[in-house]
């Protein structure tokens with residue numbers, strides 16, 4: 001049962017619960033009209049303690065498309081929070097007005113604190129560099145919708161694999177489905193942390209490969225998940241210059257890729273995907289944003305226990 | 310060597326890491342109880358080199374679970390009529406509240422002062438605990 005639950009960590013839900021959300025998300029994506037009144041009379045509160053326009057719009061659009069209403073703040077300066085109100089008091093008050101709450105907070109674990117004091121479902125919309133579970137759901141629905149499955153896939157993750165939590169969550173989530181393989185493309189300074197390799201990949205006997213250059217492996221991939229590599233993350237300038245182009249996807253590199261490979265990116269991108277790639281039919285990162293809204297619609301419905309016949 | 314009479318009834322907390330005895334003495338509030346109590350410090354020990362020992366006369370109902378966190382090597386003997394009736398070794402508790410503090414500056418506990426600091430055991434052998442809020446992992450030997 002997902003009704004009344006919180007979503008704080010991408011692993012809070014079992015695969016069958018996630019599948020339930022993805023199934024509904026898929027249905028919504030095919031026929032959004034049918035769900036336009038699903039949450040009529042319901043209110044979503046968006047509590048954004050730091051600005052994140054993209055994520056907030058996605059949640060607000062999701063609720064509005066379900067026929068619900070939205071209240072909230074987009075930065076703490078303008079609210080009672082600025083006067084020093086505790087998270088516990090804020091959520092207890094909000095729970096009197098709204099049916100479900102979304103929280104973005106710079107401190108790790110803040111949404112968990114809110115959940116402890118909340119009588120309504122709380123969704124973590126990013127807590128510092130800690131967790132961002134609806135991004136993971138977005139990635140899963142995108143993959144499932146575009147590839148038709150979450151199994152038997154070779155997933156290439158490219159860029160900063162050390163600090164990117166999105167990447168870690170996606171590896172954990174995709175590891176729960178059968179027969180997936182990972183190709184981890186990053187400079188050696190930005191490799192996936194050991195605990196992911198040991199506790200997720202090796203522990204579950206999942207095949208993976210670590211490489212430095214995208215060109216060498218792009219032909220094997222069903223999915224290419226791009227992330228940003230920041231210059232500051234390199235230890236020396238020489239390495240940066242030697243490798244920087246390996247982490248920028250352009251038309252030339254795409255020549256070696258499968259026809260049905262899909263390119264994903266959590267957005268916003270900076271320069272890691274050349275603009276010329278946007279017109280390629282394999283570029284799916286804007287569509288991914290759309291699936292992000294659909295999966296949030298599904299999540300809201302499930303947590304509220306709303307159904308449409 | 311300094312000797313202290315063995316007790317008839319009570320508890321002996323043994324194999325305390327040298328130096329930790331006085332801290333435990335205070336944590337358990339032994340400076341405030343009526344019974345006869347003694348703290349032995351820097352006693353020679355085969356296993357530890359040096360150790361501390363605490364003996365408490367006539368009292369058996371003190372909550373000692375906190376000791377496992379401080380030092381899992383500690384042993385406890387419950388004594389009745391000069392005979393050891395129970396020897397306890399510590400198991401690290403699965404969940405501890407307000408004993409450890411999260412030191413991660415990015416953790417929500419750094420700003421919301423009213424919440425309990427809660428940790429869950431992740432690795433018994435290594436003595437690793439994870440903060441319930443930020444997932445930061447701490448090893449007991451470092452805290």
Ligand SMILES: [Zn+2]
Pocket residue numbers: 109411412413416417418440441442443444445
């Ligand atoms: Zn913490």
